[in-house]
Amino acid sequence: MIDLRSDTVTTPTEGMRAAIAAAAVGDEQKREDPTVTALQDRVAALLGHEAALFLPTATMANQIALKLHGRPGDVLLAEETSHVLVYEYGGVAAHAGLLTRGLPGEGGRLRAEQVRAAAAPSTKAADQRATVLSLEDTHNNAGGRVWPLDELDAVVEAARELGLALHLDGARLLNAATAQGVEPARIASRFDTVTLCLSKGLGCPLGALLAGSEELLGRAWREKHLFGGAMRQAGIVAAGGLYALDHHVGRLADDHVRARRLAEALHAAGVPIDLERVETNFVQIDLAPLGLGRDEALARLREAGVGLSATIHPTVIRAVTHLQVSDADIADASRLIGETLLA
Numbered sequence: 001m002i003d004l005r006s007d008t009v010t011t012p013t014e015g016m017r018a019a020i021a022a023a024a025v026g027d028e029q030k031r032e033d034p035t036v037t038a039l040q041d042r043v044a045a046l047l048g049h050e051a052a053l054f055l056p057t058a059t060m061a062n063q064i065a066l067k068l069h070g071r072p073g074d075v076l077l078a079e080e081t082s083h084v085l086v087y088e089y090g091g092v093a094a095h096a097g098l099l100t101r102g103l104p105g106e107g108g109r110l111r112a113e114q115v116r117a118a119a120a121p122s123t124k125a126a127d128q129r130a131t132v133l134s135l136e137d138t139h140n141n142a143g144g145r146v147w148p149l150d151e152l153d154a155v156v157e158a159a160r161e162l163g164l165a166l167h168l169d170g171a172r173l174l175n176a177a178t179a180q181g182v183e184p185a186r187i188a189s190r191f192d193t194v195t196l197c198l199s200k201g202l203g204c205p206l207g208a209l210l211a212g213s214e215e216l217l218g219r220a221w222r223e224k225h226l227f228g229g230a231m232r233q234a235g236i237v238a239a240g241g242l243y244a245l246d247h248h249v250g251r252l253a254d255d256h257v258r259a260r261r262l263a264e265a266l267h268a269a270g271v272p273i274d275l276e277r278v279e280t281n282f283v284q285i286d287l288a289p290l291g292l293g294r295d296e297a298l299a300r301l302r303e304a305g306v307g308l309s310a311t312i313h314p315t316v317i318r319a320v321t322h323l324q325v326s327d328a329d330i331a332d333a334s335r336l337i338g339e340t341l342l343a
């Protein structure tokens with residue numbers, strides 16, 4: 001099967017496996033793992049922050065960050081279909097006691113006025129105050145959409161004026177930076193904390209980093225331990241991360257080119273795709289005009305030999321390009337998806 005369900009389905013390449021096998025390791029919980037330390041230093045510099053912390057998953061990175069920024073009863077503002085609100089099992093309520101307020105977005109993005117209105121204090125002394133804003137770039141449920149830098153800057157500025165702490169769920173931040181042709185730090189350094197995931201487009205088996213100031217990351221270490229995420233010879237995994245930063249960042253542009261090629265071929269064949277929304281490695285297909293149910297469409301596609309996946313939008317399915325999707329796969333997938341959905 002040509003597996004376009006997600007960029008999380010990648011398996012480590014031979015080169016990555018060799019790097020993992022050769023990793024120097026130590027007790028990470030005692031901060032003695034040289035490979036973890038090297039990865040943390042490298043990611044901190046890449047994202048324009050003082051420090052970074054190695055964690056098993058991006059979910060844990062988001063959860064720890066949001067816990068650092070708010071106290072129980074504080075309000076977290078985020079776009080209503082963002083990963084932290086819809087796919088983390090209410091972790092911010094469970095772990096941090098935060099109330100959440102989802103704001104309607106456009107392409108996963110919020111406007112400065114929305115943030116200002118949502119964070120404005122009421123006249124009551126005991127009002128529930130927004131203290132944290134979390135943004136997502138690229139935005140998963142919007143279909144891998146990227147925040148234009150001027151829009152991002154305007155929202156960040158509004159949040160700063162309002163005194164909000166700012167978190168970026170940058171699980172796919174390197175896709176955003178690649179699409180915009182900017183250094184990742186141009187985006188990431190605007191935030192107090194940033195999540196970067198290694199197990200998506202970067203092709204690692206697992207791992208994520210949380211970047212921020214020394215002060216915040218010092219506190220994050222305690223949370224990491226509390227979450228059960230303080231590991232031992234974790235350099236085995238971190239070595240995959242260092243390898244990915246050397247070998248898999250430049251090639252993210254290939255994933256974007258392939259997604260565009262797939263989208264254009266399907267669009268030309270009559271499959272309902274909004275080409276303007278294809279900005280990185282996701283292609284979203286709206287089944288509504290075809291009168292096809294989502295589950296049926298996905299089952300038929302799988303039978304034809306191509307895996308796509310559901311999204312939060314009931315009539316929308318998606319194809320995601322990644323490290324293990326070739327040009328030939330894209331040519332085959334374009335044909336198979338077109339034939340199956342338009343039959």
Ligand SMILES: Cc1ncc(COP(=O)(O)O)c(C=O)c1O
Pocket residue numbers: 057058059060062083084136138139140169171172197199
């Ligand atoms: C935007 C975003 N943030 C965070 C995550 C969480 O990653 P993980 O499931 O590896 O913890 C994902 C996973 O798909 C994601 O798309």
